[in-house]
Structures are given as structure tokens and as C-alpha cells.
Amino acid sequence: MTTQKIGPGTFVAVVGASGVGKDALIAEARRHAGPDVSLPQRHITRAPGPGENHLPRSVQEFRIASEAGHFAIEWSAHGLRYGIPIEIDDDIRDGRSVVANMSRSVLDELAARYEHLVVVRVTVSEAVRASRLRTRGREDADDMARRLHRPDPAPDYAVDAEIHNDGTIADGAAALLRVIRTTPRRTSAPARRTPAVSESPIGPGALPSAGIVHEGSTVVAGTLGRYTEVGQGSRLADVELGDYSYCDRYCDLANTTVGKFSNIASFVRIGATDHPLDRVSLHHFMYRSAKYWPDAEDDAEWFAKRSSRRTKIGHDTWIGHGAQVKPDVVVGNGAVIASGAIVTKDVPPYAIVAGVPARIIRFRQPPEIAERLERLAWWDWDHATLRERLDDFRTLNAADLLDCYEV
Numbered sequence: 301m302t303t304q305k306i307g308p309g310t311f312v313a314v315v316g317a318s319g320v321g322k323d324a325l326i327a328e329a330r331r332h333a334g335p336d337v338s339l340p341q342r343h344i345t346r347a348p349g350p351g352e353n354h355l356p357r358s359v360q361e362f363r364i365a366s367e368a369g370h371f372a373i374e375w376s377a378h379g380l381r382y383g384i385p386i387e388i389d390d391d392i393r394d395g396r397s398v399v400a401n402m403s404r405s406v407l408d409e410l411a412a413r414y415e416h417l418v419v420v421r422v423t424v425s426e427a428v429r430a431s432r433l434r435t436r437g438r439e440d441a442d443d444m445a446r447r448l449h450r451p452d453p454a455p456d457y458a459v460d461a462e463i464h465n466d467g468t469i470a471d472g473a474a475a476l477l478r479v480i481r482t483t484p485r486r487t488s489a490p491a492r493r494t495p496a497v498s499e500s501p502i503g504p505g506a507l508p509s510a511g512i513v514h515e516g517s518t519v520v521a522g523t524l525g526r527y528t529e530v531g532q533g534s535r536l537a538d539v540e541l542g543d544y545s546y547c548d549r550y551c552d553l554a555n556t557t558v559g560k561f562s563n564i565a566s567f568v569r570i571g572a573t574d575h576p577l578d579r580v581s582l583h584h585f586m587y588r589s590a591k592y593w594p595d596a597e598d599d600a601e602w603f604a605k606r607s608s609r610r611t612k613i614g615h616d617t618w619i620g621h622g623a624q625v626k627p628d629v630v631v632g633n634g635a636v637i638a639s640g641a642i643v644t645k646d647v648p649p650y651a652i653v654a655g656v657p658a659r660i661i662r663f664r665q666p667p668e669i670a671e672r673l674e675r676l677a678w679w680d681w682d683h684a685t686l687r688e689r690l691d692d693f694r695t696l697n698a699a700d701l702l703d704c705y706e707v
């Protein structure tokens with residue numbers, strides 16, 4: 301029996317020995333990639349630390365996610381489990397290129413699963429690799445030595461491209477982007493139509509730690525933290541949604557970093573992309589050119605410049621129904637944006653702002669308590685600790701909770 305391979309987009313597997321710079325090049329490429337490129341966050345049974353911004357999972361969480369079919373591909377290496385989220389299959393069906401740091405041991409599996417596989421090997425001299433592993437400082441000496449001596453599980457694999465990462469990270473990332481741009485994919489890939497995980501609207505029920513993306517939503521080139529929820533019909537483009545944060549229905553977020561525990565009501569727009577004010581025309585034919593002419597490329601530089609104007613939404617924030625926050629704006633931790641507000645300037649921590657353009661109405665907490673709350677950074681407590689202290693969140697005021705837990 302033959303199984304239909306998944307296409308028409310391309311899987312771009314970035315491989316190479318530990319320390320050659322796979323993650324660094326992917327992270328830099330992410331900053332410049334357009335919406336037709338998806339760079340998923342990997343699930344790894346490794347605690348957060350230097351280097352890659354992965355989704356940390358316990359062994360048990362990983363096993364549950366695996367059994368629930370949440371991974372397209374998974375493998376073991378360095379005593380860890382790694383998984384690539386199943387949503388990338390929809391990206392590929394939509395014509396995108398999916399780029400990920402992969403084990404060389406799964407290349408045959410990838411070739412069997414995807415219509416188009418492009419394998420990019422990253423290399424660097426052994427001396428530089430050893431020194432970079434030391435600089436990264438993620439592993440102890442023994443683990444580092446094992447990584448340095450790990451044999452290539454597929455030494456004879458004929459790769460499609462090789463990047464000698466002996467220049468700057470920007471050089472290596474530019475080489476990776478050049479490879480990505482030559483892969484079979486649709487520029488301006490259509491919005492994802494299939495639900496990623498759940499068809500039910502935002503509502504009661506246990507939230508899986510892997511989070512939920514509800515029906516009709518599109519999540520492109522971003523990362524979703526643990527226990528996140530993306531409401532029905534929302535569009536997230538290059539958004540980092542921190543752990544426990546959610547947006548309700550029909551939100552439109554672009555080029556935005558959202559902290560943890562952010563509450564985003566329905567119909568909110570954040571980081572709306574703008575048009576060039578200084579050119580002859582405002583129209584997107586100048587940068588979405590491939591949409592109009594088969595021989596014209598999209599203007600990657602313009603997209604890169606625009607997506608670098610990131611909006612930042614702090615931890616424990618509340619963005620009210622229908623509010624808008626402009627590109628480049630920083631909303632401080634604990635701040636509240638009233639319904640319908642249009643936020644054009646930075647919002648200080650724990651301020652409440654309203655109106656068009658938004659102005660400060662008052663502060664949620666007095667300055668001394670706000671500063672102590674930011675220092676406490678309860679949003680960094682782990683899941684089990686939050687559960688233990690749940691009753692205190694419910695019953696204590698901020699000053700009493702601070703008195704209990706400040707060190």
C-alpha cells in the first residue's frame with residue numbers, strides 16, 4: 301500500500317553535529333522569513349536554558365502528547381525526546397516551507413512523509429564547534445564531550461545544501477534563507493483552514509499543556525507557549541504567545557511578543573502592519589510583488605524591516621474588547637487596556653489606559669506594590685507551584701501575597 305506524501309510545501313531539515321549553529325541560524329532566519337515560511341518550536345524533554353527557545357516538556361507530558369498524535373515526527377538523542385508539532389503538516393498542505401533543526405536519524409522518515417524534503421547540513425571546524433559549545437554553556441563537561449563525539453547517524457546521506465557556518469550568524473542565516481527561497485512552496489500561502497487542535501469555541505474544560513488553537517485560526521511563524529489558547533477565527537503572524545496567555549475570538553496579532561498570563565479579549569488587533577508612507581505608492585504590489593507577476597519576487601527587505609517593529613505586551617495584562625495596540629509599542633506588566641482603546645504610546649506597568657489615543661486613567665496597584673510584584677515575577681513560577689498557591693491568589697490581596705512569598 302502506498303501512502304500519499306504530504307505536499308505541496310517543503311520540509312527543510314537543518315542538520316549537523318551539536319554546536320555547529322543550527323538553532324542560531326534558524327533563530328536569525330525566523331526574524332527575516334515571510335509568512336510563507338514556518339519555523340515551529342520543538343517540544344523537548346529539556347528544561348529551559350541557553351540556546352533554543354523550545355517548549356520544555358516532562359517525560360510524561362511528552363509521552364501523553366505523543367500518544368495523542370501531537371507530533372509529526374519525534375526522536376531520541378542525547379538522552380532527550382524531541383517532537384515536531386503536528387500542525388506543520390497543515391503548513392505544508394498550505395504550501396509553506398517548514399524549517400526545523402532535525403536529527404540526521406529521521407531523514408529517511410521525513411523523505412517518506414513529505415513530497416518535498418530539502419536537507420541542509422551546517423558545518424564548522426571541530427575546534428570552533430568545541431569552543432561554541434563551551435560558550436553556549438548549556439551542557440556540563442561530560443554531556444558536552446558526548447555531544448562532541450556523537451557519531452553522525454547518517455554519514456552517507458546526500459544533502460541538498462551545505463552551510464559552512466564560519467562567518468557571522470547573519471551570514472549563515474542569509475545562506476539558509478537563500479536555500480529556503482529556492483524550495484518548492486507557494487509565496488503568500490493561503491490561510492490555514494483546518495483546525496489545528498480543537499473545534500470548540502473558547503470555553504470551559506481542561507486545557508492541554510500543549511495549548512489549543514481553535515477552529516478557523518491561522519498561526520504562522522510564531523510560537524505558542526504552554527497552556528495557551530487561540531480563539532476561533534484569530535490570526536497570529538510571527539507572534540510569541542507566552543505561557544498561559546490567550547486571545548479570544550477574531551483577534552489579529554502580528555509581529556508581537558506577548559508575555560505570560562496575558563488576557564486578550566475578542567476582536568483585538570495588535571501590531572497591525574503598516575504601508576510605506578515615503579514611497580510613491582502605498583499599495584502592496586511593491587512588496588507582495590509575486591502575487592501580481594510570476595517573475596517578480598516579494599520584497600524580503602521590506603517585510604524584514606516591517607516585522608522588526610515588534611509590539612511587546614507584558615505579563616499579566618488585560619487587553620479589552622476591540623482595542624488596538626500599534627507596532628513598536630511596549631505595554632508594561634500588569635497593565636490594562638480598556639475596550640476600544642487605541643494605544644499609540646508605551647504603557648507603564650500596572651497602568652490602566654483608555655480612549656483614542658489611549659491615556660492613563662489610573663494605576664491598578666500603587667507604585668511600591670507594582671514594583672514589588674514585578675520583582676516577585678510570580679509569572680515565572682512553575683505549574684505545580686502555581687497550583688499550590690492557587691488559594692492564596694484567590695484570597696490574598698497583593699500586599700499580603702507579597703509578604704508571604706517575597707524572599
Ligand SMILES: Nc1ncnc2c1ncn2[C@@H]1O[C@H](COP(=O)(O)OP(=O)(O)O)[C@@H](O)[C@H]1O
Nearest residue numbers: 318319320321322323324351432436467468469
Ligand atoms: N556564526 C556564528 N558565530 C558565532 N557564534 C555562533 C555562530 N553560530 C552559532 N553560534 C553560537 O554557537 C553556539 C552553538 O550554536 P547552536 O545554534 O546552539 O548550535 P546547534 O543548534 O547546532 O547545536 C551558540 O552559543 C550560538 O550562539
Ligand SMILES: O=P(O)(O)OC[C@H]1O[C@H](OP(=O)(O)OP(=O)(O)O)[C@H](O)[C@@H]1O
Nearest residue numbers: 317318319377382401402403404405453
Ligand atoms: O541525531 P543527530 O543528527 O546527531 O542530532 C541529534 C539531536 O541533536 C540536535 O539537538 P539539540 O538541539 O538538543 O542539540 P544541539 O543544539 O547541541 O545540536 C538535533 O536537533 C537532534 O535533535
